[in-house]
Amino acid sequence: MDLLEIIVLALLQGLTEFLPISSSAHLILPSKLLGWSDQGLAFDVAVHVGTLAAVMLYFRRDIVRLTQGWLTTGFTRNPSADGRLAWYVVVASVPACLAGWLLNHWIEDNLRSVEVIAWTTIGFGILLGFADRRHGTIGITQITLLMVLVIGVAQALALVPGTSRSGITITAALLLGMQRSDAAHFSFLLSIPLILAAGGLKTLELSDSLLPVDWQALLIGAALSAVSAWLCIYYFLAFINRIGMLPFVLYRLILGSVLFLFFVG
Structure with missing residues (x-):
């Protein structure tokens, strides 16, 4: 990989x-x-490490608070709000982890095509737009176990290329009546165990590989993906209540159309 490829992909x-x-x-x-x-x-492992570092750094206070709440009250009959939310993150992560473990190779062999990505980019973009019009006022501390299970099952759909993990979890949360910023907040918290699981799986696969490793490319890729991911989270949360999801819906429709026009024969 040359430097331009490293920069663009990271x-x-x-x-x-x-x-x-x-x-x-x-x-x-x-x-x-x-x-x-x-x-x-x-390189996949490196950029996953970068994005994981970014989200954990941004939500470091949440992670400490939720971990403390989970360890101190999470195993009691009346967990604190933080202990309960920590369990919700765990519960919502289970469907995607199970689906990934059972279906990952099948999806790679059967669904990773430009046509599938084009359809899902457009289809789930339209669904995101519909969900955004139905968003409510429920905050992250008000979510229920049923809501968490629905969001967790929706997250499993992100294994289908073109769906977008953050897109489908935010869509589900908005359809359930959450407010935009809290829907995004919960979605980003859910990314932590999923990125850990995906990165761990790729690391295990890498350990069996005998290919040479370009450490300079990996370090640059990890650093750039971390910086861009942190800025993305910061500005997305800062502006999402103001701009809504429409810019992302329109972008997905344009991107999917481009894929159909030029790459689907």
């Missing part, structure tokens, strides 16, 4: 991991437009 990973616009749709475009080869498993 920035794309950092930005699209948390915006509701589908990372798979964006990561496929450079290879199609510019003829770039696959970035490789080691």
Whole structure:
């Protein structure tokens, strides 16, 4: 990989991991437009480490508070709000982890095509727009176990390329009546165990690989993905209540249309 490829792919990973616009749709475009080869498993691990570092740094106070609440009251009959929310993050992560473990290879073999990504980019973009019009006033401390289970099952759909993990979880939360910023907040908290699981799986696969490792490329990729992901989270949460989801809906419709027009024969 040359420096331009490293920069573009790391920035794309950092930005699209948390915006509701589908990372798979964006990561496929450079290879199609510019003829770039696959970035490789080691680089995937590096940019996942970068995005994980960004979200954990941004929500470090939440992580400490939720961990303390979970350890002190999470195993009692009346957990604190923080202990209960920590359990909700765990519960909502289970469906996607199970689906990934059972279906990952099948999805890679059958659904990772430009046509599927184009359809899901458009379809789930329209659903996001519909959900945004139904958003309510429920805050992150007011969510129920049933809401958490629905969001968790929705998150499992993100295994289908083009869906967007953040997009589908925010969509589900908005449909259930959550306010925009809290829907995004909960979605970003849910990303932590999922990125950990995905990064761990890729690391295990990498440990079995005998290919040489370009450590400079990995360090640059991890750093750039971390910085871009942190900025993405910061500005998304700062402006989401003001601008809503319409810009992302329109962007998904345009992106999906471009994929259909130029890459689906």
